[in-house]
Amino acid sequence: MKNYALTLIALIVTISSIAQDKWDLKRCVDYAVKNNVSVRQADVQARITALQLKQAKYAKIPSMSFSPNIGFQFGRSIDPTTNQFTTTQLLYQGMALQGGLQIFGFGQVKQNIHANEYNTQAAFTDVEKNANDVSLNVANYYLQVLSAKEQINIAEVQVSQTKSQYDITKKKVDAGALPELNLAELESQLATDSSNLVTAKSNFDLSILTLKGVLNLDAAVPFEVDTPPVDKIPIEPIADLAPDVVFGMAINNQPLQKAYALRIKGAESAIKASKATLYPNFYLGYNLASNFSNPTKSVDYNSVTVIGKTPTSYFVDVNGSNYNVFQPQVHYDQIRRSFFTLWDGYWGQMDQNFRQAIGLTMTVPIFNNTGSYRINYQRSQLDLQNLKIQQHGADLKLKNDIYTAYTNATASMQKYFMGFKTVETSQKAYDYASKRYEVGLLSTIDLITNQNNLLRAKLQQLNNQYDYVFKMKLLEFYKGQGIRLE
Structure with a gap:
């Protein structure tokens, strides 16, 4: 009964305080402005416009992008490290950091x-x-x-x-x-x-x-x-x-x-x-890049096996005697290397293939x-x-x-x-x-x-x-x- 009485008293006090809480014009206006749909929509639109301003200011900052890539090549392709055609399967990876900056554009x-x-x-x-x-x-x-x-x-x-x-x-x-x-x-x-x-x-x-x-x-x-x-x-x-x-x-x-x-x-x-x-607009551009490649198959010479010999039409004269020249018959065991051994020499290639470029570009709108x-x-x-x-x-x-x-x-x-x-x-x-x-x-x-x-x-x-x-x-x-x- 005591708890019920306390709850009832608290409820009466709350209702009384609400009833005594009067709304003057300022409070009505403040509440309406805060909750009005058109005002809230206008505020959202203003913040969108502020983001567009922020985006426009980013044009003053040099651009920069990092582009890593990795993959396998099959069939006839170009080795990215030698730029030569090859038919060997390759594991390749490339990295590039590039960007630019408009240095003059007539105040655009x-x-x-x-x-x-x-x-x-x-x-x-x-x-x-x-x-x-x-x-x-x-x-x-x-x-x-x-x-x-x-x-x-x-x-x-x-x-x-x-x-x-x-x-x-x-x-x-x-x-x-x-x-x-x-x-x-x-x-x-x-x-x-x-x-x-x-x-x-x-x-x-x-x-x-x-x-x-x-x-x-x-x-x-x-x-x-x-x-x-x-x-x-x-x-x-x-x-x-x-x-x-x-x-x-x-x-x-x-x-x-x-x-x-x-x-x-x-x-x-x-x-x-x-x-x-x-x-015309003038842009300053830069590029930093390197790459790596390694064949996915190779010959392991420790696995060469001689399986026979075949006489040829050639002879060798040794102290007046002719001896047949034989051609050995061997078997090369081509084995697929493990994934981890494919990366052998990675840092060396990346260091040797590292290239840098910087240049000035002018674009002239003609047609x-x-x-x-x-x-x-x-x-x-x-x-x-x-x-x-x-x-x-x-x-x-x-x-x-x-x-x-x-x-x-x-x-x-x-x-x-x-x-x-x-x-x-x-x-x-x-x-x-x-x-x-x-x-x-x-x-x-x-x-x-x-x-x-x-x-x-x-x-x-x-x-x-x-x-x-x-x-x-x-x-x-x-x-x-x-x-x-x-």
Whole structure:
């Protein structure tokens, strides 16, 4: 029982700590950026581009390759150590160390490295752009959650007011001062307000689920949003967010614009690298090599056997006497040598056959590759023009977005400040209606109408406020200040 009690206490503490763990905007943005698919894909692509830069830098390092080989030769072949034809089976082995280095190529390697450096920086800037897009999206849904939560508060106040009026009216109806119709009308309004409260809570839950979806967060994970007072969210004066001023700053700090500027520099370097391929290139090469060979069969003279003799037509005169010359009949026992004896003299041959070479090579493109090289050069020029066109289009879109955002922010600001007057007059009308209703000079329907007007005014003003805050924050975002609510 003690263990069960300790487990239960630990579970309660864990749940309590999770429930108290609130998510502010910064935490939401950080989590979304870390887990967003597009940001992760852009990061992988940036790392691939960084590897291409690393590969381009390797061109400055001399190349080197080691090529060992071993095998057997059969039939008519060339002995690799004598370069003569032989029909003897051979065991051979060769080793070679070779490589080279471009010593002059009209800056091809250097410009290729520069192009990859700019492209790598642009790729990592793309990661920043995707992160900014995610941040802006998260901020939008985060403010929607805050707005939905405020709507719950307004709906609860509405229910409380209607309930209070219902209780007062019930007492008067019971005392016979008011007809039961008044009580029925307020009861209907109370049911409507309660339904609105349920709807507001449902909308809040849906807003939370939507925000979780944007964050790529499990829908079952406990999640509570930190609610900063919307009145305390800092907003720059509209005079400091003039569209021409914001655009002048955005053109230099927005990731998309920075990425295009970097890619244009990379394309300019790529043009120079492509142009260098049209001119001669000079390479310094070297080669170190040696080889060994040994026949796989040989005659072992210790195994020669005389099996007979055969007289020939020749004679030898010895002291006036002729003696026949005999030709011995012998048998040569050819034996296969062991694998280990085949390597006899290995180091001696490798030392004697060791050769070295160093040379300078010039390659001049005349016809075979000139066409493709020239096409690549022309294509790199067109790539640069295409990038400049895309950059111009992106700059125009940015400027149009900023001016549109400024227009929307100005309209939202005016709508927000005008909403104060609407709420104020609706509140006065409701207060007067309540007093007239209490003394029996106003019908219940008229009271409910004024109450609903006040509710709609408050809800509309709440929407105006969050819309105003977001659109002002959007201008601050273009200005390069990011998204912040504190």
